[in-house]
Every structure is written in structure tokens, then in C-alpha cells.
Amino acid sequence: MSIYVGNLSYDVNQQDLSEVFAEYGTVKRVHVPTDRETGRVRGFAFVEMESEAEEDKAIETLDGAEWMDRQLKVNKARPREDNRNSGGRNNRF
Template identity: 60%
Template sequence: MTIYVGNLSFQATEDDIRDVFAEYGEVTRISLPIDRETGKKRGFAFVDMAEEAREDAAIAELDGAEWLGRELRVNKARPRSDDGSAGGSGGIRSRNRTTRFSHNPL
């Protein structure tokens, strides 16, 4: 399973994201897409973890958490469709709750 992390601060780095998710278990891969035309981060990432139970815990805890001034959207990534898109965002939700998460690398 891959975790989708949306509404990321454009200042967030792969190391920052790894630090956050490492609190929940072993991170095996991070993808932080860059716009081809501008060379800037696109505001979302994908994270893979070694254990699905740890991924589920990270999703439950981090979805709706505020980090670097933005409310994260964290859920299971959807597989790409035949046209290359990942589909709509109808399943994204926000818990609007405060968490113990307060990592701020800046």
C-alpha cells in the first residue's frame, strides 16, 4: 500500500516527511513529485512503509493534522487509472482535530 500525503507545505523535504512517518514505523520509500515545467514541488507526496498496520496508524493519526502551517490530507493512495490519472479526490476527508504532532523543521 502507498500513502498519499496532500496539502503539503512546499518547504517540506523528503527528510522532513521521513522524520514524521518514522514515528509510526519503518519508511521504505518516499516520492515527492516535482513539476516538470517549473521544477517546484507539487504539494503532495507518496510514502511506503514496511508494515501495513503501521501505515494505517500513520493515516489515522496524521490525516487532518497541522504541519508547517497546513492541514495535511493523508489517506491510502489510489492506483492510477488507464488514462494515467489517479482519479478524483472525493474520498479525501478531514478530521478537524488536534493531534500530538508538532514537527517543525524550520
């Protein structure tokens, strides 16, 4: 399982998030997606921690907290939906 972190500053990086979440336990992985064309941070990230208890504590404490002039949205990440056939140029009718 992992944590979704939304409404992030576009200046955030993996190290920043690792430091914040390390206060609640062992951070296993941080993924900060970037835009393919611009390389700019997309404003959200995913954090994986050592245990579900650590994740729960981080979510409880950080959801709604202000960080880098933004109010964070922190919750359990939902599984990625397969949207390959939901639109776009590869659809065939």
C-alpha cells in the same frame, strides 16, 4: 500499498516526510513529485512503510493534523489511472 499525503507545504522535502512518518514505523520510500517545468514541489507526496499496520497508524494519526502551517490530508493511495487517451494532442478521432 502506499500512503497519499496531500496539502503539503511547497517547502517540504523527502527528509522532512521521512522523519514525520518514522514516528509510526519503518519508512521504505518517500516520493515527492515536482513540476517538470519549474522543479517546484507539487504539494503532495507518497510514502511507503514496512507494514500495513504502520501505514494505518500513520494515516489515523496524521490525517487532519497541522504540519508546516497546513492541515494534512493523509489516506491510502489509489492506483494510478491510465489517462493517456483522456485528452490532449495525442488523441485521434
